Amino acid sequence: MAYKEVVVKKPLLLIILPYASLILFFGLWQAVVQFGIIPNTLLASPSQVLTTFIDKLTNANPDGATMGAHAWTSIQEAFLGYLLSLVIGIPLGLAMGWFNIAEGLFRPIFELIRPIPPIAWIPLTVFWFGIGLAGKVFIIWIAGIVPCVINSYVGVRMTSPVLIQMARTYGASSWQIFTQLCIPSALPMVFGALQLALAYCWTNLVAAELLAADSGLGFLITMGGRLGRPDIIVLGMICVGISGAIIGFVIDQVEKKLLAGIRR
């Protein structure tokens, strides 16, 4: 006698509103530049950006690489740094939340490093790694690991103490409570960390590329500035925005799937 499933329809207005908002935004933008309200030397119109985009797909001039090459550099850097921060940050945070030894060992160092903005590491990383891939990955790793550790730690700490007592009365060992109770109940927080860390990684990637790079989306933006080409600047910005949104959307979908049982 399971419940019957029905399809709930969304009102039409709520379905079209997001699209209408986007169309209105780009329409206004186009008009503002087209009619000279903002001079073209300060801002490029969406149609100009689109033309530049199509051109840049195959043309490496004037900044030294095609669109695809820039995007590939950025994605590589972001993905590696992001992955490293998850792989190290989440287990570290989870362990700090449950094992007093891990907390005592890592918390002081973590609290010391945490307030330093990742960008402050750039000069040192240029010394250590030059302006290639490794340096940027390091910056992004520093940026992403902070929310991973904090959220995982808090997630474990927020496990209901009565639930822990209950598990103990069923004879669960400390390790069993950690793996079977604390980690699942920390998962919503951990997924929050995935989103947060991504935002941190992505913004710091662009910042790192602005200062020290020879390719990548952030570098494209810098070059647009140096060459006095607003269309290239805006193209770089939009690409950063869209790629970030796509990755965020994918994580959101994965989260919804995995946490089906917890969400109400």
Add this chain to the structure above:
Amino acid sequence: MSDMKLKLRCENVSKTFIQKGNQEVPVIRDITLSVYENEFLVILGPGQSGKSTLLKIFAGLEQPDTGTITLDGKPVEGPGPDRGLVFQSYMLFAWKTVRDNVELGLKLRGVPAEERRKTAQHYIDLVGLTGFERHYPHQLSGGMKQRVGIARAYANTPSIMLLDEPFGQLDAQTRMFMQKETARIWEQERRTVIFVTNNIDEALFLGDRIVLMEGKLPGTIKTEYVLDLPRPREHTGMDFLRLRKEITDNTELVL
């Protein structure tokens, strides 16, 4: 009761909590009681009478300051699977289905999957949740969640069941229905039960014996009633109402 087998023995148990760092709050003092095999013992008392603390001590979640607890002749020193706890708040794993929740204790003990499933199904059927095996806790009503809690405790085949105001969060109708269900389940599969409640009707409906706690801290045992009312009981039976009045008259309300 001397012809019955002793299950749990609580001897001269006292407990004091330290509050706000330095204030001593005596919670229970000098409690001595025995529970016999397959007996349904109700510990009845108003709020702040130390009854939940006493149950936590039986469960091993709190250590008594003085006195000893023995279960099946062995001293209780910490929590263990020989005592099945049912809490007031349902305490289910939100990310597990009804079946997986019921299987919890068995899984922790390393019982093979097939046997686990069979045992779990038996107790899911017993508490009347057949068909809800794959549901998650948030899809269930309060009464159903507490059935899962009861099935989970039963499935672990504990030596004794400890229920701490299990129906405290339910509405009045569901509560009465769950009392009937508890009586039915218990008569179908007898276990030794200690049931803590502040509800006189509940105590009278379920108990073989009622231990009445004094209505103030530190909690002490005021008196004991042995109920030889036939089962199934009725909330409006003559003997039921007579005893209800007797216990009510013996309980002072502390506001």
